[in-house]
Amino acid sequence: MENAADFIWMNGEMVPWEDAKVHVLTHGLHYGTGVFEGVRAYETARGTAIFRHQDHIDRLFASAKLYYMPIPFSREEIRAATHDTISRNGLASCYIRPIVFRGYGTMGLFPLEVRVDVAISVWKWGAYLGDASKTDGIRAKVSSWRRIGPDALIPHAKASGQYLNSILAKIESHKAGYEEAILLDHVGNVCEGSGENIFIVRDGTIHTPPQTASILDGVSRRSLIQIARDLGYTVLERDIARAELYLADEVFVCGTAAELVPVREIDDHAIGEDGRPGEITLVLQRAYDDALHGRSERYAEWLDVVPARAPA
Ligand SMILES: Cc1ncc(COP(=O)(O)O)c(C=O)c1O
Numbered sequence: 001m002e003n004a005a006d007f008i009w010m011n012g013e014m015v016p017w018e019d020a021k022v023h024v025l026t027h028g029l030h031y032g033t034g035v036f037e038g039v040r041a042y043e044t045a046r047g048t049a050i051f052r053h054q055d056h057i058d059r060l061f062a063s064a065k066l067y068y069m070p071i072p073f074s075r076e077e078i079r080a081a082t083h084d085t086i087s088r089n090g091l092a093s094c095y096i097r098p099i100v101f102r103g104y105g106t107m108g109l110f111p112l113e114v115r116v117d118v119a120i121s122v123w124k125w126g127a128y129l130g131d132a133s134k135t136d137g138i139r140a141k142v143s144s145w146r147r148i149g150p151d152a153l154i155p156h157a158k159a160s161g162q163y164l165n166s167i168l169a170k171i172e173s174h175k176a177g178y179e180e181a182i183l184l185d186h187v188g189n190v191c192e193g194s195g196e197n198i199f200i201v202r203d204g205t206i207h208t209p210p211q212t213a214s215i216l217d218g219v220s221r222r223s224l225i226q227i228a229r230d231l232g233y234t235v236l237e238r239d240i241a242r243a244e245l246y247l248a249d250e251v252f253v254c255g256t257a258a259e260l261v262p263v264r265e266i267d268d269h270a271i272g273e274d275g276r277p278g279e280i281t282l283v284l285q286r287a288y289d290d291a292l293h294g295r296s297e298r299y300a301e302w303l304d305v306v307p308a309r310a311p312a
Contacts, residue, residue, distance in 0.1 A: 001123070005089040009081045009120040012073070014088055020119065027102035027114045032161020034101030035063035038256045039082075041122075043092040044294025046305050050086075050096065051256075051292055053079060053304035055219045057098075063157040064100050069116055071100050078120070079304070085120050087309040095125035095257065101160065128195070128257035129179055134285070137264030137277050138179040140193070140253075142242060143169035147214045149186030155214040166194040180253065182245065182266065185214040190240040196255035197221035198263075200240060200248040201280045207244075210237040220254040220288075223302070227287050230298070233280065245269075250278030252285075259292070260285045 008020035028034040037060045041050045050056075057075050064071050073081070082096060103117040129138055145168045148155055153162050169181035173194070182198060185191040190209055192198050197218040199208045206228050209215050228235045245251060249272045251263040262277035262285070264270065272278050277285075291299040 003124040005091065005094070005121070005123050007085065007088050009085045011117055011119070012081075014084065020121070022117070023104040025107060026104050026117075027107065027111060028160060030107065031102075031109065031111070032159065032164070033067065033069070033111050033114075034099055034160035035060060035067060035069065035158060036097060036099040036160060037158060039096035039098070040256050040292070041086055041091070041094050041096060041306065042293050044303065044305075046294055046303070047308060048086060048092050048306040049294055049303035050082065050306065052219050052223065052302050053082070055222070056256075059158060059217070059219070060098055060100065063159055066154050066157040067159060068112060069100060069102065071118065072116055073118055078118070082120055082122075083306045085122050086306050089122055091122060091124065093124070094122040097121045099160075125257070127259070128255070129261050133179070133261045134259060135277075137262035137271075137275065138253075139177075139265040140180045140182050140263050140267075141173045141176055141178040142245070142267055143172055143181040143183050143194075145169045145172065145181075145183060146188075147183040147185050147191040150214055151186070156211075156217055158216060170194045180263075184242060185209070188242065189213055190242060190245060191215055192218075193253045193255070193258075196253035196258050196261070198251065198253050199224065200244060201250035201278060202244070202248055204233075204280070206233050206235045206280065207240055208235065208237055209240055213239060218255060220256055220259070223291065223299075224254055224260070224284060224288060227291065227299075228284055231283065231287065246271075248272070250281045252277075252281045254288075260288050 037056045039056045098120045102114040173181035181194045246269040254260045264275035290296040
């Protein structure tokens with residue numbers, strides 16, 4: 001893999017990257033019985049710092065609970081293991097992927113007696129939607145695939161199997177020549193991108209789909225709602241009709257991997273005046289970048305600084 005690091009933490013042990021393997025009959029591989037997180041650590045003046053680490057760990061435990069999966073480590077153990085994995089790999093900034101999955105030993109759909117394994121990987125990962133995405137914005141397409149509904153799966157969980165839905169949307173948008181898919185929810189309102197939450201701006205007010213629109217409760221989304229309100233903007237969490245995407249003055253998506261990315265075109269409609277990133281989008285992007293990189297005093301408590309490694 002490009003950007004492979006040296007070690008992966010697996011069930012309490014630090015394992016060389018190339019030896020971090022599972023059996024081909026791993027339950028999660030067959031049935032998607034895993035839950036995971038996507039987290040980022042940034043190089044800051046206080047050292048390497050993990051953005052909203054506790055919130056990501058809490059969501060990992062929430063996803064596991066929703067799938068009746070007991071995590072055989074405490075929140076504090078996962079946190080410390082993540083710190084160790086980053087320092088052991090000597091990374092100043094990285095993407096962090098903890099995964100909890102049903103392991104090897106028993107097949108069949110009844111999972112409750114199958115062992116639960118945990119791994120934490122870290123690696124260098126650049127802008128998820130491409131280097132130019134943050135400055136130039138992206139072109140998106142409303143997908144023909146609806147986001148998983150709450151009566152079939154659990155939008156609030158970040159579970160491995162659920163991502164087949166995002167993957168279908170991603171493939172469709174890619175084949176059609178777009179950089180990202182926007183999924184509607186089960187009733188046809190705007191939901192989110194294949195791996196990001198979505199916001200629109202109309203007449204100076206910021207709108208984003210609510211928790212009941214089958215969204216993943218994104219950490220970036222929560223952060224941006226707070227930042228926007230702190231800056232004095234009105235943010236409404238409400239159902240958004242598809243046409244409002246095309247009529248919006250500004251649209252942006254946000255997620256841990258992508259960060260804040262303006263959307264310049266949706267279904268071949270230019271967004272706003274000329275498809276260039278809008279004014280409010282740019283203000284929020286700057287404030288969010290400052291928070292991520294530890295340049296903001298106000299959001300300093302969102303950063304979990306990785307303790308410096310004691311000399312060997
Ligand atoms: C489907 C989906 N929605 C939204 C998000 C954004 O969530 P977060 O900001 O917590 O990364 C992600 C990324 O994790 C995602 O996969």
